[in-house]
Amino acid sequence: MSFDDAYQALTDHDDDARWAYGTGFADPLAGVPTELPEGVDAADLAAYCLMLGDDALILSHRLQQWVTRAPELEDEMAIANIALDLLGQARLLLTRAGEAEGAGRGEDDLAYLREAAEFRHVRLVERQDEHFGHLIARLLVFSVWRLALLDRLSASRDPVLAAIGAKGVKEVAYHREYAAGWAVRLGDGTPLSHERMQAGLDAVWPLIGELFEPHEVEQRLPGVAIDRASLRSEFDAVIAQVLEAATLDRPTSAPSSERGHGPELAEILAEMQGLARATPGGVW
Amino acid sequence: MAPADGQVTASAAEVTPGAAGVAASAARASASAAEVAAAVTDPELPMVTLAELGILRDVRETEDGVEVTITPTYSGCPAMEAIRADLLRALRRGGFEKASVRTQLAPAWTTDWISAAGRAKLAAAGISPPGPAPRRAAGPVPLRLGLRDEPIACPRCGEPQTERLAAFGATACRELRRCPACREPFEHVKEI
Numbered sequence: 437m438s439f440d441d442a443y444q445a446l447t448d449h450d451d452d453a454r455w456a457y458g459t460g461f462a463d464p465l466a467g468v469p470t471e472l473p474e475g476v477d478a479a480d481l482a483a484y485c486l487m488l489g490d491d492a493l494i495l496s497h498r499l500q501q502w503v504t505r506a507p508e509l510e511d512e513m514a515i516a517n518i519a520l521d522l523l524g525q526a527r528l529l530l531t532r533a534g535e536a537e538g539a540g541r542g543e544d545d546l547a548y549l550r551e552a553a554e555f556r557h558v559r560l561v562e563r564q565d566e567h568f569g570h571l572i573a574r575l576l577v578f579s580v581w582r583l584a585l586l587d588r589l590s591a592s593r594d595p596v597l598a599a600i601g602a603k604g605v606k607e608v609a610y611h612r613e614y615a616a617g618w619a620v621r622l623g624d625g626t627p628l629s630h631e632r633m634q635a636g637l638d639a640v641w642p643l644i645g646e647l648f649e650p651h652e653v654e655q656r657l658p659g660v661a662i663d664r665a666s667l668r669s670e671f672d673a674v675i676a677q678v679l680e681a682a683t684l685d686r687p688t689s690a691p692s693s694e695r696g697h698g699p700e701l702a703e704i705l706a707e708m709q710g711l712a713r714a715t716p717g718g719v720w
Numbered sequence: 721m722a723p724a725d726g727q728v729t730a731s732a733a734e735v736t737p738g739a740a741g742v743a744a745s746a747a748r749a750s751a752s753a754a755e756v757a758a759a760v761t762d763p764e765l766p767m768v769t770l771a772e773l774g775i776l777r778d779v780r781e782t783e784d785g786v787e788v789t790i791t792p793t794y795s796g797c798p799a800m801e802a803i804r805a806d807l808l809r810a811l812r813r814g815g816f817e818k819a820s821v822r823t824q825l826a827p828a829w830t831t832d833w834i835s836a837a838g839r840a841k842l843a844a845a846g847i848s849p850p851g852p853a854p855r856r857a858a859g860p861v862p863l864r865l866g867l868r869d870e871p872i873a874c875p876r877c878g879e880p881q882t883e884r885l886a887a888f889g890a891t892a893c894r895e896l897r898r899c900p901a902c903r904e905p906f907e908h909v910k911e912i
Contacts, residue, residue, distance in 0.1 A: 464800065467789070467822020510886035510896070517888040524796025528825075583861055599825035603795055606828065606912040607892075609861050614887055616863055670860045681865050 464524070464543070465531045465596070472536060473593045476660055481594065482536035483556065483653045484661050486546070488585075488597075489529030490557035493547060494701075495578060496522035497708050498561065499571075507568060514614055518575070521607040528600050548712030552701050560643040562700050569622060569629075573636030576615035576678065581647050583608040584670040585662055593659040616678045623682025630683065638687045645691030647671070753786040754779040756814035763802040764891050767845040770803060774833025777824055785818025786811055791829045794892040831893075831911050848875045848897070848908040874899035875906055882906075 472478055499519035506512040530543040560578060565571040586608060589601030622633035648668045654661040679686055712718075751759075757779045758771035770776040770790065778789040788807050792800050804821045811819040831850035834842075839849035851870060873880050879901035886896040887910075894907045 464792075465823060465825075466804075467820070468825060510888075513886060513890070514888035517892055520796040520798070520892060521794060522796070524792075524794060528795060587861060595826065599828070600795070603792075603825060603828040605861065607794060610887060610910070612863060616865060617887075620865055674860070674863050677863060678865070 464527045465535070468596060468599075470535045470596075473595070473660065476594065477656065478536045478538060480653055480656045481660065482533045484657055485529045485533035485536060485597070487556040487651070487653065488589075489526045489533060489546075490555050491561050491578075491582070492522040492529065493526035494555070494557045494704060495561035496520075496526060497704055498563075498565070499575075502565070502571060515571075518611045518614065521604075521611065525600065525604050525607070528596075532596050532600070544712065548709045549716075552697055552705055555697060555701065555705075557697075558643070558646050559694070559696070559698070560640060560647065562697060562704065563640070563643070564700055566639070567632060567636070568618075569632035569634075569636030570639055571636070572615055572618045572622065572633065573640045575611065576619050576637075577640055577644060577647075577675070579608050579612035579615055580671055580674045580678075581644075581667060583612050584667040584674075585664070588662045588666070592661070597660065612674075619678050619684070620682040623679075623684040633682065634684055637684060638689065641687035641689050642692050645693035646695055649693035649695075751814055753781050753788075753811060753814070753816050753819075756810050756816065757786075757788050757807055760803075760806050760810045763799045763806065765842070765847070767841045768834075768838045770807070772835045772838030772841065774829065774831075774835070774838075775803065785820065786816045788819065788821045789824050790821060791824045793829050797892060829912075831909060834909070842909065843875050846875050846906055847894070848872055848906055850909040850911040853911045872897060872908055874902060874904070876904050877902040 472481060496519045499515050499522070502515045503512060503519075506515055526547070527543050530546045534541045534543065534546055560574060563570075563574070565574065583605060586601040586604040590598050590605060592598040592601060619633060622629040624630070625633075648665050648671070650663060650665050654663055675686070678684075757776055758769060760770050760776075762768055762770055762773055762775070765773070773793075775790050775793065776788070777791050778787075780787045780789075788811075790800075790803060790807070800823075807821050808819055830853045832853045834849065842849045851872070871880050872882050874882050877899060879899050882897045882899045884895060885898050885905060889896045889907050893909055893912075895910050896905060897908050898905045
């Protein structure tokens with residue numbers, strides 16, 4: 437039942453309906469039809485959902501590490517909200533991956549009990565931010581790329597991916613606006629803020645190659661997955677718009693299309709998975 | 721704890737006959753499942769109901785019980801599980817022991833679904849209701865740099881032009897603004 441105020445709700449004995457590991461609340465796709473589109477290889481669809489879901493999950497975790505460290509309360513709220521949106525996208529995508537896989541794994545199993553080598557995110561989301569300029573540069577590059585991707589995904593032949601895409605567009609448009617706004621403020625600000633923003637951009641730039649390098653899983657899912665090479669022109673146009681307003685230079689370093697994970701992923705997983713691994717299946 | 725699939729069946733609910741059962745039948749006589757579900761309020765915005773917010777999409781009474789359809793406002797909205805539990809609890813108290821809540825992702829929720837009554841209640845509580853959701857032309861989503869110039873009125877003094885303090889507020893669906901006339905900050909439900 438509803439309560440007159442939030443405090444009353446907190447003390448209600450059977451009001452435990454907040455999702456977190458161990459609450460027993462799972463399946464954000466409850467009631468959504470689970471059948472796969474015709475002619476689609478289930479293993480490929482599962483792999484693709486993991487690719488999109490892991491990008492959101494790992495970046496969400498990196499953003500959560502900024503909470504209590506942001507320069508102002510308003511940015512703390514923004515970063516936490518962006519992390520929450522991405523976590524929500526990750527939950528839907530990991531749940532869909534588990535359904536397609538058909539091995540009985542749910543979102544928690546996939547997030548908390550997979551080994552580092554099984555994660556499929558791009559290297560961009562994994563790196564540690566050294567300062568706020570790095571955070572903004574990474575968020576800018578990621579959200580420009582992901583918005584272009586989700587927008588195309590909304591026309592996917594898989595109705596669940598299409599719905600996740602259409603919903604995500606509305607969210608990531610706000611993330612992109614936030615990152616672009618800060619890029620302009622810092623880039624077109626003081627000499628120090630300009631230098632830090634440019635340094636952030638230079639640091640993430642080598643990692644963008646992977647964002648556009650055609651991927652074999654996408655190529656095996658025509659009409660369902662998005663060919664990431666097709667995102668390049670929109671990405672370049674939006675980045676150019678931001679860099680011009682921010683008086684920043686497009687980095688000249690050669691983007692690398694290398695894939696894989698570094699030692700930083702082990703640190704992320706140790707933190708993210710610690711509780712679940714210590715208490716497998718725990719509910720309280 | 722609810723089962724993972726969000727379904728609550730009569731056996732799980734364990735409604736015992738007796739006084740509660742009588743009350744439940746009385747309630748059932750007075751309110752339909754749709755009325756009970758429509759009266760449940762939002763856990764984060766308790767001044768408005770789920771129906772007024774457009775989160776409640778459908779309520780159906782079938783042989784297998786009541787089937788309620790809801791849609792999330794934002795992918796990460798942490799209130800979805802609370803909403804699901806609130807609906808099941810209200811229906812149980814209203815005499816509908818067998819009920820299930822299903823999630824519908826498409827079409828994606830838009831603030832245009834907030835009813836006129838819902839908007840009036842938000843405004844009365846000092847939360848500025850959303851304007852029309854942005855209409856998109858074909859092609860890429862345009863990036864707007866710089867200040868937004870939509871006239872968003874102050875819910876306290878009515879000043880038509882206010883300024884945005886932060887695009888992300890206390891919940892995913894709200895932003896923080898300030899009124900230059902009465903100098904008060906206020907929340908505004910973002911148009912999506």
